[in-house]
Amino acid sequence: MFPVPKPVLTPNTYAYESEPMVKPTGFREYDARWLFQKEINLMGVQALGLGLGTLMHEMGVRPEIATGHDFRGYSSSIKYALVSGLMAAGIKVHDIGLALSPMAYFAQFALDVPAVAMVTASHNDNGWTGVKMGVNRPLTFGPDEMTRLKDIVLGAKFDMRGGGAYHFVENFPEVYIKDLTDxxxxxxxxxxxxxxxxxxxxxxxxxxxxxxxxxxxxxxxxxxxxxxxxxxxxxxxxxxxxxxxxxxxxxxxxxxxxxxxxxxxxxxxxxxxxxxxxxxxxxxxxxxxxxxxxxxxxxxxxxxxxxxxxxxxxxxxxxxxxxxxxxxxxxxxxxxxxxxxxxxxxxxxxxxxxxxxxxxxxxxxxxxxxxxxxxxxxxxxxxxxxGLPKTWSSPTMSPHCADEAKYGIVDAVVKHYQDLAAKGAPVTGQKIRDLVTVNGVRVTCEDGSWGLVRASSNKPELVVVVESPVSEARMREMFAEVDGVLRTHPEVGEYNQKI
The missing domain is CATH 3.40.120.10 (Alpha-D-Glucose-1,6-Bisphosphate, subunit A, domain 3)
Incomplete structure (x- = not known):
């Protein structure tokens, strides 16, 4: 048996070195991200590997996976902890070494392997780690798979059948580079x-x-x-x-x-x-x-x-x-x-x-x-x-918001604009032309100026973007509008960058 992961353990203690720690919020909508040592430890990563291997068996996927890691000081150790969990679940691991995420996706095709697990925190700051996963090339996991993986890992519902294997793929970057440059x-x-x-x-x-x-x-x-x-x-x-x-x-x-x-x-x-x-x-x-x-x-x-x-x-x-x-x-x-x-x-x-x-x-x-x-x-x-029509666009702006709070706040913002639209109430002095709520809310005014608020899928943040085809002033008006709504929620913190 493998121990049930704990949401919090104190570093530099016996428990931290002998029990898995996995913070539940690290299971995101379509990949996994944690602050290493604060939200997940190496035994927690091993539990993640066991969970992924168990899910592969559950989904009827051939038990082989390609893996690699990005260039962070701790990524290699995290990958090998993941690999140990995968092997304990009976998975054959094809390790391509230091790699880009798309190199790992390419490995699924080049090595004819059904699954992928790339150890990376992508663009997140140092201290973060994570895994991008998929079992049906070229797709990666969505909410359904991530929810099931979370359930398996946090409940320690592992299929520890053993019989896994490890294969290091030598010089794989050369295969990838040749594919791009031939x-x-x-x-x-x-x-x-x-x-x-x-x-x-x-x-x-x-x-x-x-x-x-x-x-x-x-x-x-x-x-x-x-x-x-x-x-x-x-x-x-x-x-x-x-x-x-x-x-x-x-x-x-x-x-x-x-x-x-x-x-x-x-x-x-x-x-x-x-x-x-x-x-x-x-x-x-x-x-x-x-x-x-x-x-x-x-x-x-x-x-x-x-x-x-x-x-x-x-x-x-x-x-x-x-x-x-x-x-x-x-x-x-x-x-x-x-x-x-x-x-x-x-x-x-x-x-x-x-x-x-x-x-x-x-x-x-x-x-x-x-x-x-x-x-x-x-x-x-x-x-x-x-030669493009002129528009004034913001960069992606992200105010801090805890993972536990961000989705509820976005729901409240969506409802706010849905209520305004139902009443025919104006936004920045104009009628609402369109509301898109497939992912947060994108509210568009009559003149085509729009603002978006959504929850970040991989960090404790919200995401705000605004654009206007009319003027920079209208773009700034839209930002003031959506930011004003966000400021009614004290859980929303400072932006990483602003216009």
Whole structure:
């Protein structure tokens, strides 16, 4: 028998070293995230491996899994604790070593393995750990699987059949890099800043971009798990500003920035302008729709309204399908609808066949951006951006809110705007044109200005985004509106960044 995990244990005690600790809130909507040593210990990770192996048997999945870990000082030890639990549950583990999350997803295809468990905290600050999991490639777990996994782990309902095995896959990164680069080189000469924030992508991204024929200017590509300059997150303005400065210094054509586990890509153009990932998605949709007229694009609710209103996309007959934020939700929607691409404001892009395999890979996204420039040799990235209808958009802004409180607060905000809409009451002096409540609430006014409030799926935070096609002042009005509603809830704390 394996002990029932405890929600809290005191570090540096006998109990901490002899019992599993797993805080229940670490089981998120579509992956798992904990503060290592404060919310989960190594025995707790072992329990997670046992639970995942048990769930695989329960679901009738062939008992083999691919695993890897990101570049944090503790990720390797966490992975081996996970592996020990998986093996105790009778699972054969294929370990690809230090890896990007999309490299682990690719391993499911390259090694013909049904399941994946990637140890990563993605873009979360140091101290966090987590696991991205799936048993049906290219999909990852959603709420149903995560709820069942939580029930198994916290109740210690383990199938400890033994008989597992371990296989280390040598030189797997070379297989992944060959898959990305075994193609014609770019015909256009491009100078590219490749920014990795000292995260895992630094070991791979510069090589891939250079192999395509671009001149690479590396920026913070040395692996350093202390993240000495900024967190590797291409949604954070600190990283985007570093990319901007490097573009201007080196007179580069663009900068490509990758998050901590390499499944997202951020872009800065040749003038140093940060192109938020949803606007970059509109540019890619314009380019790809010429090759695939009438295509469907899945778009998360944080993203710009241009996917539905851009005259070029309308002319090309594309369909915009606004859906829930979150890599698992988006991946599943792209797979179910047969959409060409799914675009998420965070920078997760999901390219379906014939471009990709349906999972999010920052390097596949980067290659799509370079191919777009290759197909438009007479225009700089800034000129392509300037061809979009003007909107004023905020970055993703996240006020702190405890995991135990955030969903209840979002429910209250949703009800607030539903009540206003039912009464015909104005928001910022205008009628409500549309309410989207598939993921939190996105309230759109008559002039197309909108604001979104939702719960973060992987951190103790809320998420706020605002946009206006009218003016910066209207964008700020929308922010003041939704922030005013949030300030009626004292549990909502300070923002990580604000307009």
């Amino acid at each position: 193609r014609p080189k770019l015909s256009r000469k491009l100078k590219v800043v490749v920014a990795c924030g000292n995260g895992t992508a630094g070991a791979f991204a510069p090589r891939v971009i250079a192999a395509l024929g671009a001149e690479v200017i590396p920026l913070d590509c040395e692996l350093d798990h202390s993240f000495p300059k900024y967190n590797p997150n291409p949604e954070d303005m600190a990283m985007l500003h570093a990319m901007r400065d490097a573009v201007l210094e080196h007179k580069a054509d663009l900068a490509l920035g990758f998050d901590g586990d390499g499944d997202r890509c951020g872009v800065v153009d040749n003038t140093g302008e940060e192109i938020f990932a949803d606007k970059m998605g509109v540019l890619l949709a314009r380019d790809l729709a010429k090759l695939h007229p009438g295509a469907t694009f899945v778009v998360d609710v944080k993203s710009t309204g241009l996917f539905a209103t851009d005259p070029e996309l309308i002319k090309l007959g594309v369909k915009a399908d606004y859906w829930k934020t979150g890599h698992s939700y988006m991946k599943r929607r792209v797979n179910e609808t047969g959409a060409l691409v799914g675009f998420e404001k965070s920078g997760h892009y999901f390219f379906n066949t014939p471009i990709g395999r349906g999972y999010d890979d920052g390097l596949v996204s980067a290659i799509a951006v370079l191919d777009m420039l290759d197909r438009n040799p007479a225009k700089s990235l800034a000129e392509l951006r300037e």
